[in-house]
Every structure is written in structure tokens, then in C-alpha cells.
Amino acid sequence: MDARTGLPVVGMVGGGQLARMTHQAAIALGQSLRILAADPTESAALVGAHVVLGDHRSYADLERFAVGCDAITWDHEHVAGEDIRRLAAAGHTVLPGADALVHAQDKRRMRARLGELGVGVPAWAPVVTPADIDAFAQEYGWPVVLKAATGGYDGRGVWIVGDRAEAQAVLGHGVALLAEQHVTMLRELAAVVARSPYGQIAAWPVVQTVQRDGICVEVLAPAPGLDDATAIEAQRLAIRIAGDLDVVGVLAVELFQTADGLLVNELAMRPHNSAHWTIEGSRTSQFEQHLRAVLDYPLGRTDALAPAAAMANVLGAPADGPEIDERLHHAMARWPGAKFHLYGKAPRPGRKLGHVTVLGVDPAAVRADAVAAAAYLSGGDLE
Amino acid sequence: MDARTGLPVVGMVGGGQLARMTHQAAIALGQSLRILAADPTESAALVGAHVVLGDHRSYADLERFAVGCDAITWDHEHVAGEDIRRLAAAGHTVLPGADALVHAQDKRRMRARLGELGVGVPAWAPVVTPADIDAFAQEYGWPVVLKAATGGYDGRGVWIVGDRAEAQAVLGHGVALLAEQHVTMLRELAAVVARSPYGQIAAWPVVQTVQRDGICVEVLAPAPGLDDATAIEAQRLAIRIAGDLDVVGVLAVELFQTADGLLVNELAMRPHNSAHWTIEGSRTSQFEQHLRAVLDYPLGRTDALAPAAAMANVLGAPADGPEIDERLHHAMARWPGAKFHLYGKAPRPGRKLGHVTVLGVDPAAVRADAVAAAAYLSGGDLE
Numbered sequence: 001m002d003a004r005t006g007l008p009v010v011g012m013v014g015g016g017q018l019a020r021m022t023h024q025a026a027i028a029l030g031q032s033l034r035i036l037a038a039d040p041t042e043s044a045a046l047v048g049a050h051v052v053l054g055d056h057r058s059y060a061d062l063e064r065f066a067v068g069c070d071a072i073t074w075d076h077e078h079v080a081g082e083d084i085r086r087l088a089a090a091g092h093t094v095l096p097g098a099d100a101l102v103h104a105q106d107k108r109r110m111r112a113r114l115g116e117l118g119v120g121v122p123a124w125a126p127v128v129t130p131a132d133i134d135a136f137a138q139e140y141g142w143p144v145v146l147k148a149a150t151g152g153y154d155g156r157g158v159w160i161v162g163d164r165a166e167a168q169a170v171l172g173h174g175v176a177l178l179a180e181q182h183v184t185m186l187r188e189l190a191a192v193v194a195r196s197p198y199g200q201i202a203a204w205p206v207v208q209t210v211q212r213d214g215i216c217v218e219v220l221a222p223a224p225g226l227d228d229a230t231a232i233e234a235q236r237l238a239i240r241i242a243g244d245l246d247v248v249g250v251l252a253v254e255l256f257q258t259a260d261g262l263l264v265n266e267l268a269m270r271p272h273n274s275a276h277w278t279i280e281g282s283r284t285s286q287f288e289q290h291l292r293a294v295l296d297y298p299l300g301r302t303d304a305l306a307p308a309a310a311m312a313n314v315l316g317a318p319a320d321g322p323e324i325d326e327r328l329h330h331a332m333a334r335w336p337g338a339k340f341h342l343y344g345k346a347p348r349p350g351r352k353l354g355h356v357t358v359l360g361v362d363p364a365a366v367r368a369d370a371v372a373a374a375a376y377l378s379g380g381d382l383e
Numbered sequence: 384m385d386a387r388t389g390l391p392v393v394g395m396v397g398g399g400q401l402a403r404m405t406h407q408a409a410i411a412l413g414q415s416l417r418i419l420a421a422d423p424t425e426s427a428a429l430v431g432a433h434v435v436l437g438d439h440r441s442y443a444d445l446e447r448f449a450v451g452c453d454a455i456t457w458d459h460e461h462v463a464g465e466d467i468r469r470l471a472a473a474g475h476t477v478l479p480g481a482d483a484l485v486h487a488q489d490k491r492r493m494r495a496r497l498g499e500l501g502v503g504v505p506a507w508a509p510v511v512t513p514a515d516i517d518a519f520a521q522e523y524g525w526p527v528v529l530k531a532a533t534g535g536y537d538g539r540g541v542w543i544v545g546d547r548a549e550a551q552a553v554l555g556h557g558v559a560l561l562a563e564q565h566v567t568m569l570r571e572l573a574a575v576v577a578r579s580p581y582g583q584i585a586a587w588p589v590v591q592t593v594q595r596d597g598i599c600v601e602v603l604a605p606a607p608g609l610d611d612a613t614a615i616e617a618q619r620l621a622i623r624i625a626g627d628l629d630v631v632g633v634l635a636v637e638l639f640q641t642a643d644g645l646l647v648n649e650l651a652m653r654p655h656n657s658a659h660w661t662i663e664g665s666r667t668s669q670f671e672q673h674l675r676a677v678l679d680y681p682l683g684r685t686d687a688l689a690p691a692a693a694m695a696n697v698l699g700a701p702a703d704g705p706e707i708d709e710r711l712h713h714a715m716a717r718w719p720g721a722k723f724h725l726y727g728k729a730p731r732p733g734r735k736l737g738h739v740t741v742l743g744v745d746p747a748a749v750r751a752d753a754v755a756a757a758a759y760l761s762g763g764d765l766e
Contacts, residue, residue, distance in 0.1 A: 004424065004729050006707045020410060027407045030725025030737065032430045041387060047415045047432050283720050298716040305688060324389045333681040337666050342413025346387050
């Protein structure tokens, strides 16, 4: 508890853009987010007042960071479960806790657990040998999706292999793998909710996500043309998973929409790219809601503020043409209603440098504007 | 220019809630506001990454702060004009500049200049002696409003005197004064605009402000029932003043609406309490717009996002009843759609500790909610 303001203190492990935007939201709540960053030039470290430099893989650093925090939460999934358990055993409030977070850390544990809960996931199996993959392919056909059981994100740790030789090359990486059926899907959706320790859950409208090379590049909110029954099913699924896994904070459920219904692809237990649109598009942003949840405050309203919202990520491109400051000028002039978010990162090809959100009435129009503005900021041409 | 991000650097002199909320907006633009604060516990110093401790009355401190900033702007009007001129002469970009800012610093200079421009202000005169005030009262009647020519804010430096004896007591304070006609007004309005060095100007909808003891306590956006002609007149007035005085950044024009038309009460050349509602209520908040303006970026759209918005200030009350954290819990549960803003300040009676904004359709309903939520956070009872 901050003695001067009388308000509790939240610490977030990890200094990326999620912590950066959480700090932004924290400011309104009278908070100043404490941030454990590996480097003073990380996104969140550039803007936060309480930055502790340290390594999230070091328990000593985590414990040093935890002192004085009323709640500890996560900007990423890379903190070891045993360290989270030790923090909890030492009396620190860690949200979400290790038993929930393991389902966002270990893709095999997640699939096994969702299977027990009767939640649909693509057919999958742990695989160790070429013969395991062969057997899986024999049942479900090539191509097969191979995923690193832990540690992957933004397309890293996912391989689509067309035959035995390609599969063998992936086995050569020496990481624990699972094989997953290559699902024929209509599109990808995300159902994002937040849950408090008290058990209150709030759901945002279900969105469509568009991935390129495994990286989320667009989010359309609400998912255009999604029928009410499927939207409600997706929200119910996310609400149920949040409750059953005892998630606290934001839970993003990435879904495949298929001709046969919804299948869960991945879970994330932190603010998530698929809900950046909520900063302007919903009464309560995912970042504020995550803070409310970990503080066990009542959750805020999650209704959308416009009929259509679109978010497009600004990805680093090879340096070429005008610099970012000049690009931002032009983009602001061209799209005066667009909301720009830059994360303070040095440009690097493929890196998420920021995002653009556009709200409006026509889903196709807001999507076109958001995509064009983000592409221009990424280094493309002005339309 | 920040070499790593390729973006310019803005410094704000003053560490109050305006700088705090400007930093919040800066984060989205890839910026991290530099803040000159007198004390590390000031509102903005609690949340900013680049806080320089120093005294805004010391030129040495100002110059030390200015190094590395591409633009310097102000959280308040208390920096001496000669220091601002010295900064400019030393090659620093100061926005708004001294020649504009003097009209927000010196109430006599402002009135004289607006008079020259043909802009309506209440009848006024500089006064030094009891005889001056007598003469003024003879012409315009008692009560007379006495205002400190410089340095007043939030009701400080304003006295309404009913007779000669009361006037004499104010003269005893020994500050330079002006006398102003006590205008019979229908209500107070504010027209807020932003202007860039390039000359682009953007205006928000005209709002009604409600003052108590000289402190703004409520803002209703747009001003309920305001006829279009008066609204446009108020916006035109503000646009004209911004251009004629070469204001850069946000300009708030506080107005009296009278039976005979609009009269200018005061000017502020910085983000202003009357536009806090724009954080959620407009496509572009005043804080983002102020940054865009001082960076000479194109300005963002200023349309309102809901038919009605109301903002109410949370003022410190004598400590009594539940603490702020518990109050915030209850307020969030009672008003799940309200947006809470706390400034990180230690409570003190009458101090602006935060504000609450409510958006909706019915002006009376959003006003009632915002006022009730703010009153409860201030230490009142839950309705």
C-alpha cells in the first residue's frame, strides 16, 4: 500500500508494450505501475517511474521486485512456475497464479486440461520421434502443425510440416513438441474476458484476428458477420475457462472458427494484442480491466463504443523512405481520426513497433483505414 | 530528438495533474514526457520516467531542464516571461511563447488586448486606491469583483466585495488589482481549442462549467441547451483569440453567457480542467492535442463520442469514513461505466484529487452520475 495515496501497488514482471500500456492505464487509477524490466530501453521502462532492472528468470530478482507490491502480475508467460510458487509461498500475491498460468505456458498441459473440461481443441498428441509424427499424420493427414510445448509466441515455435523430412528437421531443434491437426478454418477469432479474484468476469465483444507469419496483424471488433449464437458460445467458452482455470486478470482465448464449430487454439493470461482496440473502442480497456482484476476492484463495463473498430499492428520494415517522425506527421494528416500507438522501440524488421486503431460504422472502411495507416507507418507508401 | 526512437522530445514545466495526464497521452505517441517538478511526490513526478527536480522560478533550473528537449511547454502559467524569453533566445523552442502566455499570466494585459481586438469582456479598470474602486463602483455598482492582476488560480486572487470597507481589506493584501463589473450571467461556458505553429486550429464542442468557491467542479459537454449560434460564436471567438495571440497548444477561453451575449472571463494556455472530459469524450483528448500542437503534428479530430458527457472534480474533504481505496471499490461497483481519474495526491480539504467522467445520452443523467461518484470519492455518502 502506498502510504501517501492510500492506494495499493501493482508490479508487472516484464517491460514490453503490454506493461507500457498497463502503466498508461494505471495512471488514471491513481497508480504508478512498478515494472521489472531487463533493460532500461524496454518499452515500459521508457515511460514508467518505478522501474526495477532485473531478470525474470532469477528468483532473487523477482523477490527483490516483489517487495512493496500488493499484487504481482505478468507482461509475458516466461516466468517459471516454480518461481511463481515460491513468490506466493513467501506471501506475495501473484495473479494469475502458477496453477492458472501453466495453461498459458505449456501447450500440452493446456490441451490436456481443456480436453478434460470438454472444450474443443484441434486433435493433438505429444510427439518425440519421427514415428510419432508419422502415426499422427496417418490419422489426421499432412500437413501437420508442430508446436513447441513451451516458450513460443508471435509465430515462433510453430511449424507447419508437409512431410516426414520437414518434420524431422523440426525434431532436430531439440525442443519438446506436440503435433496438431492442420485445421481447415473459416477464420480466427478471439474471445477476451477478465476475471477478478472475487470471481467477477467481464467479456468484451468477440473479435476476428488476422495473422501473418504467425503474428497478429489485424483485429476486427466485433468479428464482422459473426452470428449471435457463435459469439455467445465463444464468450461462454472464455468465461468458463477463466473460471475453471482460476484465471485472474485478462484471459484471451484464441479460437479457430470452423465449419464444425469453435476450437481453442491458444490461451494468454495477460493483456493481449487481440484486445488493443479496447483502449478506445470499449468503455473499459483491457489494460485498466487487468489492473482492476488484479486489485480485486469491481470490473468496468466492456461494451463497444462504436459499431466497428479495427486495429492494425505497425511492424518494423527494412529502413527505407522517410523516418518515423515524418511518417507520423503524414499519417496524422491523412487519418485525423485514427489513434496511433507507438511503443518507443527501435525499428527492426518484423518487430511490433506500435498499432493503429480506427473506430467507425462500416467494418470494411475502418479496416481499410487502420491497415493503410499501419502499413504507411511501417514503411509503406501513403495511399 | 530521441536517437533511438527517432521521435522528438517534449518537456513540460510543472509536475501537477496536467503534466501527469499529458504524460499519459504522450505514451501513446511514442513519447515519454520530460517533467520539471518541484518535488518527487508531485502528481506527474510519480508516474513519469524523466523527472527533473527543480524550481520553475530559477532560470538555471529551466535551462538545465531544457537541454535535450525539442519543445518546452507549461503545466501552469507561473514561469516568468523574461525567463521564457531567455530560453527562446538561447535557442529553445518554447510553446506557447512569452508573448502569447502573458495574456494568461496578466489579467490586465489580457483585458486590454481583447479590448483592442473588439472581444467582449466585463467592464474593468486597474485599481490602486480606495478611490479608484469607489469610482468604479459608482459607474458599475456594488458588488465589485477584485482580481489579482497576476498569479491567481482556482478562485485564489478573486474577491467579490460588497462595499468600500471590504474593498479596502483586499487592497491591504498589497497585490496589483483590477476591478471588474459583477456581471449578471446565465452561466459559465468554456470554448477550448488547440493551435499548432503551422496555424491549424481544432475546436472541441463548447461546454458549460460550474464553479464553486471559484473552483471548477463540474463540466457538461456539450453545454446543455446551448443554441447553435452561440456555440459557433464561442468557438469562433476562441479560434480568433488563438490566432491573434499566436497561441500554440491548448487554449481555454472561459466565458460568461449573459443575456447580452458572451464575455471573456479568463484565458488559459495549457490543458485545462474544462476539457478533462475529452480524455474519453472526444476522439482526441486535450492532452494528446496539446502534444500534437507543440510538436507541430497535424491535429486530431475533436468530435464528441457521445451525445452527453459530464465531468466532476474529486475534491479533498476532511478525512472521515472509509479510505480512498475502499471508496474507489464502492464507486466502481456503483458506477461501472464511469471513468475514474486519481492524481496520486495526498488528500487535503479542497484540493483537486481527481475527476470522474461519465458519458451517455441524457445530459441530466450523466451529470447526476458524475457528481454523485465524485462526491462519494470526495468523502460523501453512497447514493
